[in-house]
Amino acid sequence: MAYTHLTTDELAFIESYYHQNLPVNEICRRIKRSRQTVYNVINAFKAGISTLEFYQNYKKRKSLCGRRRIVLPKRQISYIREKIADGWTPDTIIGRNEESISCSVKTLYRLFKEGILPVHSLPMKGKRKPNGYYEKRGRQAFRRHISERTVEFPDFDTEFGHLEGDTIVGCHHGSAVITLVERVFKMIITLRPEGRKASDIEKALKSMFSALPHHLSKSLTFDCGKEFSNWKSISNQHDISIFFADPGTPSQRGLNEHSNGMLRRSGLDKEMDFNSVTDDYIIQVAHSLNNRPRKSLGYRTPLEVFMSFIEDEKLSSLF
Numbered sequence: 638m639a640y641t642h643l644t645t646d647e648l649a650f651i652e653s654y655y656h657q658n659l660p661v662n663e664i665c666r667r668i669k670r671s672r673q674t675v676y677n678v679i680n681a682f683k684a685g686i687s688t689l690e691f692y693q694n695y696k697k698r699k700s701l702c703g704r705r706r707i708v709l710p711k712r713q714i715s716y717i718r719e720k721i722a723d724g725w726t727p728d729t730i731i732g733r734n735e736e737s738i739s740c741s742v743k744t745l746y747r748l749f750k751e752g753i754l755p756v757h758s759l760p761m762k763g764k765r766k767p768n769g770y771y772e773k774r775g776r777q778a779f780r781r782h783i784s785e786r787t788v789e790f791p792d793f794d795t796e797f798g799h800l801e802g803d804t805i806v807g808c809h810h811g812s813a814v815i816t817l818v819e820r821v822f823k824m825i826i827t828l829r830p831e832g833r834k835a836s837d838i839e840k841a842l843k844s845m846f847s848a849l850p851h852h853l854s855k856s857l858t859f860d861c862g863k864e865f866s867n868w869k870s871i872s873n874q875h876d877i878s879i880f881f882a883d884p885g886t887p888s889q890r891g892l893n894e895h896s897n898g899m900l901r902r903s904g905l906d907k908e909m910d911f912n913s914v915t916d917d918y919i920i921q922v923a924h925s926l927n928n929r930p931r932k933s934l935g936y937r938t939p940l941e942v943f944m945s946f947i948e949d950e951k952l953s954s955l956f
Contacts, residue, residue: 801893
């Protein structure tokens with residue numbers, strides 16, 4: 638049985654039995670406590686300490702037990718505030734280890750939860766849609782299913798040049814931004830089309846791929862939104878394999894969905910009219926994320942991983 642401290646009721650019983658001159662053995666039998674525990678209380682009574690005073694002294698001693706609450710130095714707090722303002726998460730701050738922090742990731746999360754440290758936003762938790770939800774939007778008559786991707790590209794999970802894409806919509810659904818993310822080094826690309834029609838999306842993507850080296854991008858994986866209806870034209874003109882995930886299954890494009898969430902929290906929120914900001918602003922939001930350390934990259938930034946491909950002369954193998 639786990640050890641428990643004396644309760645106020647047990648202290649009252651011991652005091653009553655003590656004044657009745659009951660033997661210690663009998664007191665122990667009645668309250669089912671050890672002899673030493675009872676003797677400690679009786680010796681306190683003999684010294685003139687009352688039950689209330691004994692209990693108050695016990696509470697005072699107990700408050701001194703356990704680990705002391707961690708108080709971070711001002712320099713570390715200033716560093717954490719700066720990185721949180723840049724969009725870093727607590728585990729990134731600890732894992733990157735640019736500055737020594739005197740606590741664990743769990744403790745840092747607790748400090749945020751208790752309001753000891755400020756936090757603007759952390760990655761969302763929970764499910765966005767209830768169990769049994771059935772997606773009815775974005776059905777296309779013909780598309781290449783995501784299951785064909787591994788057949789055409791056996792090394793899909795480790796090979797450079799495979800993108801996941803989607804659009805994020807602005808205020809009142811009047812504007813949109815195309816988001817693309819590369820799977821190996823997780824580089825995010827943002828494009829602002831002229832509108833939300835399929836022709837506008839097609840024009841923006843063709844413009845981007847025309848500016849890139851031929852065959853640098855091998856495949857694209859979209860959701861089933863109607864804005865990607867002109868995918869055949871993009872695929873034929875730029876020799877890119879385009880695939881589509883199942884409707885209502887964002888987990889099949891998890892990296893892109895996660896990147897969209899970071900873009901939302903970093904400046905492209907749902908209440909913004911993307912037509913009212915400049916292209917430089919939209920590019921800058923993506924640039925800031927590409928310079929943010931990622932746990933999945935060993936706490937390196939997407940840009941650092943991309944540069945390592947160039948420095949290690951791996952880029953030549955991509956053509």
